[in-house]
Amino acid sequence: MATLTASRQRPAESFRIHEDAPSTEDTQMNENELQEQEEGDERDKEKGDPEAVDNPESEYSESSDDETEESSIQRDMEKLQDTFPGFRQKYRLIKRIGEGTFSTVYKAIDLDYWDYDNSWDPEKDDTFVPPRPVGKYKTMQCVMDRLWFDEEVKRKTRKYVAVKKIYVTSSPTRILNELELLHDLRGCEAVCPLITAFRSTDQVCAILPYFRHADFRDYFRKMTVPDMAIYLRSLFTALASVHSHGILHRDIKPTNFLYDPDSRRGVLVDFGLAEREGYDCKPCICHDDPVQRKAKLRAAHLASSAPHNGYPREDTRPSRRANRAGTRGFRAPEVLFKCTEQTTKIDIWSAGVILLTIMSRRFPFFNSADDVEALIEIATIFGQKRMRAAALLHGCMFETTIPTIGSSGFSLESIILWSTQRDGPGKGLSDEEKLAVEFLGKCMELDPSKRLSAEDALSHEFLRMGLDEPVEGGSGEDDDEMDILKV
């Protein structure tokens, strides 16, 4: 691990995992093994569809299946608690809250919360600790009252954490990368902070504050346009911080943005696929100026040994390798076109897909089985002409004879009207929706250099919706309320 990380850009103050004493089980991987591990990772990056709608047949499954699952979860929780010495004194596992591609996440009580500096905790000031009764331990009743009071305070001020048990099959580099990036991002607004991490032989678990959130599928259809603006403002606030640190999240999707519709607060989680901008990059012509790019394309076309009309039966050209980590349906066009110099703009596209999902009331909006199908889905909206231009940006060709892909495609407005069954006469979008669609168009721009940045998005009129309006009723009403609370 040391040899690999040494060549990478490390922050001045690097993150350290709490490790157990070096064990004989720790394996020193040689270069070949590392290579294999990395290739394995590359394959792992192709995620399935965790949001896939539950199989309706599962409702008829036997209750004994549930019991078996429950007892297997219990067994896993016991095992986790036994893996780390002292774990039981620090945390009490409550239940499993997530099972992802790379980890299982549990909710737990942080038993030692009050023994530590919690300046990182955005909710620390919301915790109301009532004053302890002043009575002395004179009578048995007093003793009982104090004990009861202490228990009650503990219960009310109970702090929860999310324990992310990273699968041992993840490569050490990838695990370290996730923890390092989280460490770099500490203090960033709307980004889930890392409290600490533990390692015991090959098992690593990260401790994060627990964030109350609702299932996206339960609220996205009910969202009004101002609700959408607040949701996205929170997401883009997180993205602006992450991007200002030169970090690409690479896996922006609803399950990685934990949102509580009641408090209207959200946090970005899951930096398992995140990377530093420029890491493992090779120049792509999309970063050249248009004249230079055109010249390079023409030269490449003339020098190509491939037939200039038609396709070779057996293509001997070397395949292009580019990072395509992410979740299907949320990948930006440049990722699908295997751009070798991807930027933070890939996250903006994915955030745009979330907005399109909310506005169209359809989840998942894109439902392709592979990257070629994903390009076809995007082309259905944007049309052949724009897709051809988008492909050429990265030195690719886009050609199709699929009859449903027109030359000019459709506007995002018409897609939303169609998917919300409002495509009849006189059923247009409201002014607020039109503003949201205008913003959406800037996020789902095929050319990453023309796509909005997170910083610019935050000053867009749509994300500022409601921010510039004066607070109704002025400060007087609120003050009265505060006074009542203080009494």
Ligand SMILES: Nc1ncnc2c1ncn2[C@@H]1O[C@H](COP(=O)(O)OP(=O)(O)OP(=O)(O)O)[C@@H](O)[C@H]1O
């Ligand atoms: N801090 C947290 N507070 C509350 N719940 C959390 C927290 N972190 C993660 N979760 C829950 O666990 C799930 C999986 O977490 P995470 O995305 O970090 O893991 P993953 O293995 O990379 O998942 P996936 O492959 O599905 O993206 C989340 O979708 C969320 O429901």
Ligand SMILES: [Mg+2]
């Ligand atoms: Mg996730």
